[in-house]
Amino acid sequence: MIQEYNPQKIEPKWQKFWEENGFYKAEDFSKKPKKYILIEFPYPSGEGLHVGHARSYSALDAVSRKKRMEGFNVLFPIGWDAFGLPTENYAIKTGIHPRIATEKNVANYKRQLKSLGLSFDWSREINTTDPGYYKWTQWIFLKLFEKGLAYQAEIPINFCPACKIGLANEEVVGGKCERCGTEVVKKTLKQWMIKITKYADRLIDDLKEVDYPERVKAQQINWIGKSYGTEIDFELENAEERIKVFTTRTDTLFGVTAVVLAPEHPLVQKLITKENEEKIKEYIESAKKKSDFEREKLEKEKTGVFTGSYCVNPGNSEKVPIWVGDYVVATYGGGAVMMVPAHDYRDFDFAKKYGLKIKEVVSGGAISKEAFVDYGILINSGEFDGLKSEEAIEKITKFLEKKGLGRKTIQYKLRDWIFSRQHYWGEPIPIIHCEKCGAVPVPEKDLPVELPYVEKYQPTGTGESPLFAISEWVNTKCPKCQGSAKRETDTMPNWAGSNWYYLRYLDPVNDKTLADAKKMKYWMPIDWYNGGMEHTTLHLLYSRFIYKFLFDIGVVPQKEPYQKRTCHGIILAADGRKMSKSFGNVINPDEIVQKYGADTLRLYEMFLGPFDQAIAWNEDGVKGVYRFLEKVWNLVSECSKNKESNQKISSAINKLNKKIDEDLEAIKFNTIISSFMEFVNLSQDNKKEVGRETIEKFLILLSPFAPHIAEELWSQLGHKKSIFFGKWPKPDSKLIKEKTITLIIQINGKVRDKIEVAADISEDEAQRLTISRENVKKWTQGKEIKKIIFVPNKLINIVVNS
């Protein structure tokens, strides 16, 4: 059997063998306990698989393989999130139809994934662009519509002038389009919106029930941005309407010296007085032209204009001027704030700039210099003087409630989800617009509304979807009145398909329902979901919301889809930058597989460093792992004829066994790989003492991580059945215990000596041995021994006077 380790030869052989024998098929309703292990399905881009994909897939593949060997019925599926902009942009550039491009890219990804020996259940492969799939994406939309959670609104949206598309807030990064980097502008369009805000509280509260990393929970909570406060009504001097402001600092009500409205506030037009009219209209126009990003850039330079009108402070009935300022966010808290310059930094700046009054109402600061924003004792606040801020908030709110001019309320930063995209390559929104009946849902029996296959999928440039130009598709009949009507031409964002894809894996070809209820009951929830940190406030939040909605309408069995979430760190190029074509620093996994083999790539990616940490690629490190596999190969050939292991080796293999069990649950793949290396190093130094049984156990332990070499050596050892039919061993704690240990001797906590002693040495015996040592005497001579601390199996510490 001695031949050289040649991964190129053995890997394709076993990949074929595993696939042909259906090793990875998950069995519905199996009596074995189930494990649903999920990776975020990839977007099949033209660039091909990234080594970052390989990192998380290899790790979760190891988890899946190990769980199977432990007797679980494992579902580890794969599919394609294929709708969306990158493919459409690629198609526009190259003239290749997005459908063709997708097919090509999927085929390439598939080849690459298979070359890594990942144990996906390919029989459940899904693709979000299949009509049979997006039928159910559309069905979910109809349900949202039916329950009043999908609605249309004429709103100013973020618009990318390059992609010619509306963007959700989440897709705007630093004022720029997430995809192409162009500066985003405002444009008012009629958009489909989804009421995710209705689920804000539950999205926060139910985080208690799931096992997510702390930072993921914190980020979601922060994103939803729940804050408790008071809504206060400021009555107008000359009109019926009231200006409603939101504040968390109700205690500062008596310090209000102006009310500031966002330029978009609906009352602005009404409040403009004749003498100020021109100035204000000009100001509002210029504010509207500015993008959000520009507004943010000018953060320090606050601008505004006085409307000429006044309102009344409900606390002290003072007359308060009304201003317009673009630092007030239109979409939060009603787009109006009460300005308290003495106790808010922003208001302080604004008041200084325009010479507004600064009135101190909370003592403790030096308001002539800067705003005092901490809590304190109230002053200049009439009957509330002397109260602490906390009490004052309560009492002033009650006071306002009595007068009908204020109430406790809660505000969220989270906004409703803009669900329309003016693009071709997405799921058509299943709505028909009828002049008589309005927006009419496409009847369920007519789903899917198929995306027409056309030659012209370029953006129209007017902000309309390319579908708008396809008249034979657009013109249809109203399902209600049979009159002529037009189809909705916007498509869904690509989050739509990924909202629920994990359910489709359970029942990928069902055309009666999105997935059979019994199957969902068997498989859900997902036991372990790994993905990128960048999806925390996007896909992860959206899909939790959709799952909750599906739960509410009785489709899915629980409130939360993902029991445990982990996040992988991204892989950077060797130069520490992001891997990017433009930097020319991209590592293609194909090259590594060709040069070193899939097992090397898999182990290296796990060995790199902590799984959740961003880390730079290092080709020299790859070589180190390859050397390790060569050592494994040689070790197995050399030790296969040995009979039994000595005590040291059998202790080591059991320790390794235990270490893998523990570290896998703790997501510490890097230390698992180093433990394998340690064991091999030890075995190399004790070749004659490594018995056949130990070698076989070692191969079983290695098999989830480096499946090809393990399977090959297993078969070379004469086994007829695959190593993956082998049972995962349990560490034997009796064997782990060594007969002798190295007892550390400390004097005053410093290591001064070591002795080999029996592992079960008694405290008295250890003391006796220790005290008689020359090295110890040297340190204790002439000193009083105050205390001796004995830690069994570890150390003895002698405390002396210093």
Add this chain to the structure above:
RNA sequence: GCGGGCAUGGCGGAAUGGCAGACGCACUAGGUUCAGGACCUAGUGAGAGCAAUCUCGUGGAGGUUCAACUCCUCCUGCCCGCACCA
């Protein structure tokens, strides 16, 4: 500003409060080789010493403890997310 996290050799990193630097890379010396590479052996935190051994050492300053990379307080620097959110 708010939230989350991190700081350990030349590098990536390891250490249930109990031998700091496992494992890998790089490097040095020797062996092997026609050569390059690969491989084998030994060494590799800093300083002192022929050596045994000793001193210092986990961003900084304190504290708790017989014992601190680990726990607590403060500070500094860096990374990630959010951000004129009232």
